Amino acid sequence: MEKGLKIFSYLPNPRVWKAEIAAKFAGIQVEIIGDKPSEIPNWLWDAEPKKLSDADKKKFKQFERIGKRGFSSSLYKTDDFIKLIPFGTVPAAFSPDGKIGIFESNSILRAVARQDKANNLYGKNSFEASRVDSFLDSGLVFSREHQEYLFGLKDMNEALYQRMKSAYEFFLNGIEESLKYNNFIGFDHLTIVDISFFCDFSQFLREGHYADDLKNKGFNLVSENFVSDYPKTYNHLMQLSQLDEFSSVIGTYLDWFKRKLEESN
Ligand SMILES: N[C@@H](CCC(=O)N[C@@H](CS)C(=O)NCC(=O)O)C(=O)O
CATH class of the missing domain: 1.20.1050.10 (Glutathione S-transferase Yfyf (Class Pi); Chain A, domain 2)
Incomplete structure (x- = not known):
């Protein structure tokens, strides 16, 4: 299987399912990382997402931002996350090398479909x-x-x-x-x-x-x-x-x- 996108989000999230379903049709891999909505404020929003301990939260205090759409609590979005995902939303996808951020679930879906070789998921021409x-x-x-x-x-x-x-x-x-x-x-x-x-x-x-x-x-x-x-x-x-x-x-x-x-x- 070709190495695919990494996707970070709260889970379950129908917007993430778009890419997952397309990946099933295309036979390609996507890596999904996340947690239930109530836990997502305890995660570092980053190309390398990770769950934060209380000590981590102190360490990453400079990344604390108030949620803008759907979340009203503090979220820990790194500067790199905002550079890659400027609107600061999830689902957030990252190219396998972590250098390209892709946002908007339909565009993450397109990114999967563009790798599809056999099913014309993104049309025949x-x-x-x-x-x-x-x-x-x-x-x-x-x-x-x-x-x-x-x-x-x-x-x-x-x-x-x-x-x-x-x-x-x-x-x-x-x-x-x-x-x-x-x-x-x-x-x-x-x-x-x-x-x-x-x-x-x-x-x-x-x-x-x-x-x-x-x-x-x-x-x-x-x-x-x-x-x-x-x-x-x-x-x-x-x-x-x-x-x-x-x-x-x-x-x-x-x-x-x-x-x-x-x-x-
Ligand atoms: N149209 C976007 C919607 C993404 C979106 O609005 N995500 C919200 C959660 S539902 C978010 O990440 N909010 C972050 C915040 O509140 O700062 C998509 O399809 O990906």
Whole structure:
């Protein structure tokens, strides 16, 4: 196996799964380093990440920074980390020699797909690759909206909810349209578009865990009618979830959603 990227993140993280699933299809190695979200403030965010003892935390005091997106506690991000990953986010990936930092989960996914020799994960030619990028760009807009929405789920407000609803409808309409013409999103073969969509959308579906919080504020789940409104997208999601390359990475993540659907039928 070719030596692959090193990825640092809190775990589990659907954004990390993108690269892991692509690596399974491509038969290449990725090294995943991390810990559960509550422990990640106790890690040195670096190209050589490591768990910090209390003594280490004193030693690395100069690297202590307050989290900017999702984390509100202190995080220990080295200067080298910020040089390589200037926005300071995880997942953060590093080239095998630790000299090149790659951020944004879709770009880490692309980095894996670029090493793929046999599966056309990044399209069959440069035009297809650009079409893959088109879908990934749209996916990033959706996922940025759902990131803010998921952060706000416990105390939803009208503005945030309506932003999410409109981003959801816009994005899902496009995905559903493209599935009218192809067996995969935008193509007749599986690409990283399917992988990225699968991971981002599965993460978005976590809103289902907060149905009661939303209801208390007078809101329904944005994805309330997902199955009937977007049947092709739903079928595609379910079919992908059954492929070994996906199921071996995501484990039981979608089981609660599948159970809920069974119960409602
Ligand atoms: N769009 C980015 C999102 C990455 C992101 O926002 N990560 C957050 C955690 S969810 C982070 O690393 N925050 C660091 C901080 O709070 O300083 C991706 O797909 O990788």
